[in-house]
Amino acid sequence: MKIGIIGATGYGGLELIRLLHNHPEAQYIDLFTSSEEGIQFSNKYTHLMNIYDQALLPIEHNRLTGYDVIFTSTPSGVSSEILPSLIGRGPKLIDLSGDFRLKNPIDYEQWYQKTPAPLDAIDRSVYGLTEWNEALINQASLIANPGCYPTAVLLSLLPLLKENLIDGENLIIDAKSGVSGAGNKPSQMTHFSETNENTAIYKIHQHQHIPEIEQAISMFAGITSPITFTTHLVPMTRGILATSYASLKPNVNEKQLISALKETYANHPFVRIIEQSNKFGTNQVYGSNFCDIHVKVDPRTNRATIVSVIDNLVKGAAGQAIQNMNVQFNLNQTTGLQQVPLFI
Numbered sequence: 001m002k003i004g005i006i007g008a009t010g011y012g013g014l015e016l017i018r019l020l021h022n023h024p025e026a027q028y029i030d031l032f033t034s035s036e037e038g039i040q041f042s043n044k045y046t047h048l049m050n051i052y053d054q055a056l057l058p059i060e061h062n063r064l065t066g067y068d069v070i071f072t073s074t075p076s077g078v079s080s081e082i083l084p085s086l087i088g089r090g091p092k093l094i095d096l097s098g099d100f101r102l103k104n105p106i107d108y109e110q111w112y113q114k115t116p117a118p119l120d121a122i123d124r125s126v127y128g129l130t131e132w133n134e135a136l137i138n139q140a141s142l143i144a145n146p147g148c149y150p151t152a153v154l155l156s157l158l159p160l161l162k163e164n165l166i167d168g169e170n171l172i173i174d175a176k177s178g179v180s181g182a183g184n185k186p187s188q189m190t191h192f193s194e195t196n197e198n199t200a201i202y203k204i205h206q207h208q209h210i211p212e213i214e215q216a217i218s219m220f221a222g223i224t225s226p227i228t229f230t231t232h233l234v235p236m237t238r239g240i241l242a243t244s245y246a247s248l249k250p251n252v253n254e255k256q257l258i259s260a261l262k263e264t265y266a267n268h269p270f271v272r273i274i275e276q277s278n279k280f281g282t283n284q285v286y287g288s289n290f291c292d293i294h295v296k297v298d299p300r301t302n303r304a305t306i307v308s309v310i311d312n313l314v315k316g317a318a319g320q321a322i323q324n325m326n327v328q329f330n331l332n333q334t335t336g337l338q339q340v341p342l343f344i
């Protein structure tokens with residue numbers, strides 16, 4: 001396969017490069033930049049010395065049709081300019097940004113504060129939550145790869161909502177992310193002295209992943225109800241831990257919740273249901289494409305606490321993007337993605 005990565009110099013791009021290096025079908029990879037044309041990649045990123053010594057290429061739209069796959073791992077507002085003219089013209093397009101995820105352009109405008117992608121391109125895009133949308137992903141020209149938080153939240157909640165085991169009307173979701181979730185561009189929020197020895201809540205009630213999660217819950221579980229979703233920045237580099245609190249539907253018990261999760265993901269190797277867990281955290285999936293899920297019912301409140309962990313750069317971004325590429329090309333979903341988590 002001939003693959004192009006736009007945004008190769010960013011965190012998502014670097015993770016695509018790391019994972020594709022061990023992908024048996026990724027024989028040829030070009031790396032594109034909007035700002036560092038001609039620079040030898042391994043001079044910028046020493047860890048890639050003797051692995052990716054090639055020069056970064058400029059983004060020339062008329063040449064992009066010559067690839068089998070184009071990944072865009074760019075800030076919001078970029079891929080909506082690059083990809084629409086490429087749809088159906090050869091390459092499979094996989095966008096890691098939020099530009100094609102929200103079906104209603106007014107929502108995009110409101111939550112991203114940017115101009116939305118053209119409506120016909122949004123209409124043709126397929127939401128790339130692999131475990132839930134495989135058939136459409138297989139046929140798609142343009143994949144809107146899910147956001148990191150939505151991936152962790154949706155994989156844990158959808159089976160329980162779909163089976164009507166928990167109340168979807170009053171969901172409270174509390175999520176925490178490592179700092180790489182904010183990309184490699186420094187800001188006051190991600191500065192070492194602001195994140196070290198600190199845990200902060202941010203974008204309260206304004207996070208752009210709120211409409212994405214609500215849209216997917218409606219799409220896959222048929223429930224249209226607003227959620228309470230809060231995000232926190234914690235002093236670690238990778239990882240997302242999402243904890244949801246939901247009331248049980250009448251006569252539902254913990255065993256049924258676990259069964260629904262296990263049955264849903266029985267044939268999905270990247271989702272692991274962890275039944276016994278005194279300790280459950282982001283390091284058990286670090287560097288891997290796993291999403292681990294744990295659920296516990298509190299009999300005093302009749303509420304379930306549903307917790308999931310992913311590596312934001314792998315299952316939350318590049319790993320899921322490659323999983324989607326595998327589905328598009330009728331490869332086994334796990335191709336190139338069988339890394340064991342880096343535990344310590």
Ligand SMILES: NC(=O)C1=CN([C@@H]2O[C@H](COP(=O)(O)OP(=O)(O)OC[C@H]3O[C@@H](n4cnc5c(N)ncnc54)[C@H](OP(=O)(O)O)[C@@H]3O)[C@@H](O)[C@H]2O)C=CC1
Nearest residue numbers: 007009010011012033034035073074097148181183184317
């Ligand atoms: N980090 C994460 O955990 C996740 C990120 N995402 C999303 O994926 C996308 C990429 O994220 P991430 O890698 O973290 O971001 P980074 O900021 O680390 O990287 C983005 C890259 O995009 C390139 N870029 C910037 N402006 C342009 C432009 N105008 N045209 C083309 N390329 C441009 C830059 O490279 P250059 O200057 O070389 O062109 C830059 O390296 C974002 O939309 C993000 O929201 C989604 C899920 C998880």
Ligand SMILES: CC(=O)N[C@@H](CCC(=O)OP(=O)(O)O)C(=O)O
Nearest residue numbers: 076097098147148177178181182
């Ligand atoms: C820690 C951190 O800042 N995370 C980012 C996640 C970025 C992301 O994935 O957003 P889109 O893909 O929707 O652009 C945030 O909360 O905005």
